[in-house]
Amino acid sequence: MKRVFKFIEKYFFIIILLAVAVALIYPNSFKWVLNTYNGINILNLLLSLVLFTMGTTLKADNFIRVFKRPKEIAIGISAQYIIMPLLALSLASLFNLDAALTAGLVLVGTVPGGTASDVITFLARGDLALSVSLTAVSTVISPILTPLITLILIGNQISFNPTEMFISIVEIVIIPIALGLLLNYKFPDFCEKLKDYLPALSSIVICLIIAGVIGANKQAIFSSSMIIILVVILQYCLAMLIGFVIGYLSGMNKKQIITIAIELAFQNSGLSTGLAKTHFSNLALATVPGALYSVWQNLAGSVIAYVLNKYHD
Template sequence: MKRIFKAIEKYFFIIILLAVAVSLVYPNSFKWVLSNYNGINILNLLLGIVLFTMGTTLKVDDFVNVFKNPKEISVGLSAQYIVMPVLAFALAKLFSLDAGLTVGLILVGTVPGGTASDVITFLAKGDVALSVSLTAVSTVISPILTPLITLFLIGNQIHFNPVDMFISIIEIVIIPIILGLLLNYKFPEFCEKLKDYLPAISSIVICLIVAGVIGANKQSILTSSSIIMLVIILQYFLAMFLGFGFGYLAGMDKKQIITVAIELAFQNSGLSTGLAKTHFPSLSQATVPGALYSVWQNFAGSILAYVFRRYF
């Protein structure tokens, strides 16, 4: 059984591509992902599961590391919440994206780093402790910064309630992380055993989210895929390049530079998709950038991890 879960984790990028293919051929297969069951939003529930699994891998020491490496953390967080939002906004303007795609792209830029960054950092032989700290801290402060930055960038053009978004992030992100953190604190040995299975579970859940969003927006994706995919790829590689630049200018060592670059390029795209669906329901295409970014970052990240490990 453990070997199956490890295989799912190892070949995640292949599985997510298969999920995308199935959702395009049979778009109604994952329709339930975007539905409600007894008043429960299935998409937000799935996101909560991913963040709960993240919480079970965290310890108080991960947050203490913030004070041990203030420069590295400051550089990483500054890049996360300044560079990524500005980059997303600039690309949306440069390519004249419509309102829905603009909102979706900006949400990809304003959400915290994704948990996959920790795995890719490990595979790339980067600084895993720094990656975990950056992911954890950027996630914890996201209820405040994500709504505020989103409001600053699009508030004058598209109306939404930042307070409601704050509450959503608390419910989707913070509460599951705290529950996972408490479980790890109370039952550390049990959570240690879970580590062999949780990455695969998170991978499957992310595949379901991506497949659900892509299936529901099949026509929109097929008619605008060339433009939005180009923007997504540019956003990813520019983020990686800028992460290298910021790390180098800050005087970090090679492992830390690789880590900051990966952390900057890997976003919690599932969260951006959930926020788009919840807070911009009239803009159906707002969920598309997050779904496409999730597919691309995991596919490209797996390849780049090999390149970093082999040649850096």
């Protein structure tokens, strides 16, 4: 069984592509992902599961490290919540995206870093401890910064309730992470054994979310596919490039530079998709940028990790 989970973890990007293919051919196959069950939003429930698994891998030291390495953490978090949102808004304006795609793209920019960044950092031989800490800290402060920055950037164009978004992030992100941390604190040996299975479980959940969104918006994606796909690819590639430049100009070492670049480019796109569906429900296409970003960041990230790994040799 462990070998199966390791296989899923290793070939995650291929599984994503297969899920997308199935969703495009049989769009109703994953329709249930966007439904509700007994009043519970299934998409948000799946996201909570991913964040819970993240919590079981964290320890207090991941947050204490903020005070041990303030420079790197401060630079990483500042870039995460300043550069990524502004980059998203700039691209949306440059390509004259409609309100729905703009909202979705901005959410991709304002959400915290994604957990996949830790895996890619490890594969690319970056600073894994720094990556984990940046992901943890950016996630914990996201209930405040994500709604606030989103409001500042698009609040005058698109109506939404930042307080409700704050509550959503607490429910989807903070509570599951806290429960995961508690489980890890009480049963560290058990959580250590879970580490062999949780990345693959998270991968499967992310695939389901992507397939659900892609399937539900199949026609709309085809009608505007080239533009939004181009924008998503640019958003990722520019973020990676800017991350390398920031790390270099800040005087960081090679491992730290790699980490900052990866952490900046990898977003919690699943969370952006969930927030878009919940808070921009009248804008169906708002979920599309997050789903496409998730596909691209994992595909491109695997290639980048391979190249950077070889660069070390």
